[in-house]
Amino acid sequence: MKTLGTFCLFAALAVLALTAYPPSPAQALIAAHLDYNGCDTCHDLHGGPALFGGLLDDVTREATCLGCHGPLGIATEAAVHNPNRRDPDRFDYITCMECHNPHDNQPNVLLGTNIRLIGIEFDYNASPPEPQTLATIREENGGLGPIRNVVFEVRSGAVTDFHRADRQGICAICHASTNENEHGLTFLQGATCTNGLGCHPHSFQFLPPGRR
């Protein structure tokens, strides 16, 4: 009887664990990343710090992304967000993970589904970092910016929501104020980029003409 009770207790705990927590990150990795190098690409599985799954340091994590998404890599090239920054350990270096979730999406604030990998898992401004249940990214403004909701999904016409009038598009979160120097006045007047990817195409790392 005691054995049966113990079994029931463990079974109940197992069911609780499966329903109370989301799928494990490894299950949520997109196929291209699963096929890459496995968990130990980003996680120190033996002897690393227990917090946050034993992630590697900032430089290593950044290099992991750049390995495929950097210049002359084999995947979609990452946009240049740190042209004059060299060290991911610096506070004003925008790391890939400050906008991208390497495992999977969170739903966005409009209850839509963000395109995979956009939106961070944790607010790293907090100590310890706080889990984010909705898709958010950090608003970079020359330092550690606040966390804001972000909407980045495909519309019915297969057009991606880079820019939105409500300034919750992936670009407008950061490029909507005085930190967008070249177009600062326009954005200060409340307008959003009307030509969007026409000037800053995804295929050119969002770089405008003259910077490609």
Place this chain on the structure above:
Amino acid sequence: MISGRRFRTWAKFALGFLCTGLLGSCNGDGSSRTTTIQSPVLEAPARVSAAGTDLLVSDYGGQAVVVMGKDDLGIRLRIPVQGRPTGVAQAAGLLVIGNRDDGSVSVYSPRGVFSHYLGSGPGEFQQPNDLAVDEGSGLVYVVDTRAKAIKVYNLTDGTAAGTVGGGSLFQPTALALDPLDGEILVSDFGDGVTPARVSIFTAAGVFDRAIPAANGPFSTPQGLYADLAGRIFLVDALSGEVLVFDGAGSLLKVLGGIGTGNGELFYPLDVLLDEGSQDLFVTDNRNGRLAVFRGGGVIP
């Protein structure tokens, strides 16, 4: 029609050729001063090749090809490029530059005048990641990453001369020519089933072998170099390492390591050995510099 800006650019380039090739070290303005490398002189260097006593470095982020001295790393000349330059080489007095943005490879004359494209011009390549020139045969080998092939052209007129690796390459990123036997060495990320490797083809373009034969000590192979001693130098972009193999594929030494400090590399993309001094030059992309491992013990 050559615009005024382009004319000035190439006038400086032609002067640079004279300076670096015939007159020794000098700047683009004809002076004898040199510049010490300090970031962000190089914004995001990608590929490097030799040009006599100088180096040719493609500054991918800076959109320029930079001519630097091997000895003092002084900047001899900075040649603006309309787009992000990839592979770069000098052979038979000609300068060859790959362009990521318009998918072309351009050839320039010794006077710095645009001569011709390889193939049909812009759009000929889906992603011209790297190139190498065999001066003996006069052939240019271009890695087209997305086409998963090495495309071969005649240097002098740009006509196509065939392909290498079709069906044997998965995600090729860079290549080198073995000076000893003309073998073609190609860095390849693999495809998830086939691991990352260096695929080696005979001079005739027939697949011969791969290094390593099974899972190896690298995952993101980029630029590589084969030296006169039969060694192969390979950069692994993710780990920030330069791996040195013997001709049979045995790992001899590991240089560098990921980081931003002195002697560390952050997303390196290419490597070049100076056979005389045994100095090893590495394009340290995210650190925005050219790293040098001086000879005399650091290389096996």
